[in-house]
Amino acid sequence: MPDYRELESGKSRVRPHVVHIDNRSLMSITGVNEVESFHEQEIVLQTDLGGLRIEGEGLHLTKLNLDDGQVMLEGEIYLLEYEPAANERSGLFSRIFK
Numbered sequence: 597m598p599d600y601r602e603l604e605s606g607k608s609r610v611r612p613h614v615v616h617i618d619n620r621s622l623m624s625i626t627g628v629n630e631v632e633s634f635h636e637q638e639i640v641l642q643t644d645l646g647g648l649r650i651e652g653e654g655l656h657l658t659k660l661n662l663d664d665g666q667v668m669l670e671g672e673i674y675l676l677e678y679e680p681a682a683n684e685r686s687g688l689f690s691r692i693f694k
Contacts, residue, residue: 611665613645617673623650624659625667631660639669647679 613627630642634657639650644665655671 611644613643615648615676620673621670623669623673625669626665628662628665628667630662631657631667636671641667645678646681649675649677649679651675651677 611627614625616624625641625643625648627644628641629644632640632642632647634640634655636655637651637653639655639657641648641650650669650673652671652673652675655669655673657667657669659666659668661667
């Protein structure tokens with residue numbers, strides 16, 4: 597469960613991250629920090645909890661408010677894929693270089 601208070605390291609506030617999808621064609625997302633890339637087949641976002649990649653067809657952003665961390669998009673949604681947050685990555689090298 598994420599901690600929504602101020603983080604000691606960066607003194608930044610973690611906002612709630614919520615994804616809501618209606619009929620695989622309308623999606624609203626909160627807790628977004630940055631839109632890394634977007635085109636009709638793929639949108640890549642950075643959230644407070646890590647990266648989020650969305651694949652589909654005819655994707656377009658209908659609302660973008662990074663001050664509030666809100667994004668809305670429309671199109672045919674096929675795939676949501678999360679990347680672990682930097683502090684959640686695991687593997688041999690991350691364990692060795694802690």
